[in-house]
Amino acid sequence: xxxxAEVLEVSVxxxxxxxxxxxxxxxxxxxxSTGKFHYKKEGTYSIGTVGTQDVxxxxxxxxYVRVSSEELDRALRKAVGEFKDALRNSGSDGMGQxxxxxxxKKKSRWPFSDECIPWELWTIKVNVxxxxxxxxxxxxxxxxxxxxxEKIINIVEVMNRHEYLPKMPTQxxxxxxxxxxxxxxxxxxxxxxYQITDSLGTSVTTTMRRLxxxxxxx
Numbered sequence: 001x002x003x004x005a006e007v008l009e010v011s012v013x014x015x016x017x018x019x020x021x022x023x024x025x026x027x028x029x030x031x032x033s034t035g036k037f038h039y040k041k042e043g044t045y046s047i048g049t050v051g052t053q054d055v056x057x058x059x060x061x062x063x064y065v066r067v068s069s070e071e072l073d074r075a076l077r078k079a080v081g082e083f084k085d086a087l088r089n090s091g092s093d094g095m096g097q098x099x100x101x102x103x104x105k106k107k108s109r110w111p112f113s114d115e116c117i118p119w120e121l122w123t124i125k126v127n128v129x130x131x132x133x134x135x136x137x138x139x140x141x142x143x144x145x146x147x148x149x150e151k152i153i154n155i156v157e158v159m160n161r162h163e164y165l166p167k168m169p170t171q172x173x174x175x176x177x178x179x180x181x182x183x184x185x186x187x188x189x190x191x192x193x194y195q196i197t198d199s200l201g202t203s204v205t206t207t208m209r210r211l212x213x214x215x216x217x218x
Contacts, residue, residue: 003118003119003120003121004119004120004121004163004164005121005123006120006121006158007123007124007125008024008122008123008124008125008151008154008155009124009125009126009127010024010124010125010126010127010144010147010148010151011126011127011128011129011144011147012060012126012127012128012144013059013128013130013131013140013144014087014088014128016059016060016140016141016144017080017083017084017087017126017128018077018080018081018084019058019059019060019062020060020126020144020148021080021083021084021098021124021126022055022064022076022077022080023055023057023060023062023064023148023152024122024124024148024152024155025076025080025098025100025122025124025192026064026065026066026073026076027064027065027066027152027155027156028100028122028155029066029067029072029076029100029187029190030050030052030065031155031156031159032187032188033050033067033069033072033185033186033187033188034047034050034178034185034186034187035047035048035049035050035185036048036180036183036184036185036186037171037174037178037180037186039171045171050067050185051068051069051184052065052066052067052068053065053066053067053068059141060141060144060145060148061141061144061145062144062145062148062149064148064152067185069182069185071182071184071185072185072187076192079098079192079194080098083096083098083194086194086196087126087128087196090196090197094128094196094197095125095126095127095128095196095197096125096126096195096196096197097123097124097125097126097195098123098124098126098192098193098194099121099122099123099124099193099194100121100122100123100190100191101118101120101121101122101190101192101193102119102121102188102189102190103116103117103118103119103189103190103191104116104117104119104166104176104177104188104189105175105176105177105189106176107176114176119164119166166188176189177189
């Protein structure tokens with residue numbers, strides 16, 4: 001299976017990092033989540049609704065739509081917060097990238113661990129800039145909003161293509177495709193990773209944040 005890969009690039013002020021990353025990640029997950037599955041019998045199920053919520057940014061002239069799941073939002077904020085802190089610690093000229101990977105599990109016989117097969121990868125490359133390098137903070141606030149709008153439109157265009165998605169699983173296999181640990185929404189299995197690069201182009205931090213309920217040997 002070939003893993004689709006999409007790369008987005010943004011330049012933001014330090015205080016805009018969190019909101020910009022949440023806007024992008026929440027947009028992707030809005031299109032990669034379903035309502036909870038309710039099985040009546042094997043092969044027969046209904047799918048619950050997915051509520052949505054508008055979010056206005058504080059430091060960017062931008063608003064986005066996310067799944068109205070507090071659990072999912074907390075998980076994303078935790079991962080993005082760690083990424084933001086790592087960027088800050090790398091210096092004002094730090095660069096980095098945060099990736100959102102979707103995958104499905106293939107069961108293996110004991111004692112081997114399940115195989116995790118990626119099918120879609122989103123990477124957001126971030127360049128932290130100083131407002132003094134531009135026309136000013138107000139100008140940057142507006143320009144970042146315009147650029148984010150372009151990225152969101154790009155994401156929606158990609159999502160509307162008729163490309164591979166894991167087939168709907170039977171009840172016994174649902175945990176191989178979806179994260180069923182959240183009470184109000186069911187995203188495809190995913191994980192988030194990030195990497196920080198200093199001004200000399202040296203990778204100084206790489207970390208992985210597991211955002212699914214299972215402990216996996218990746």
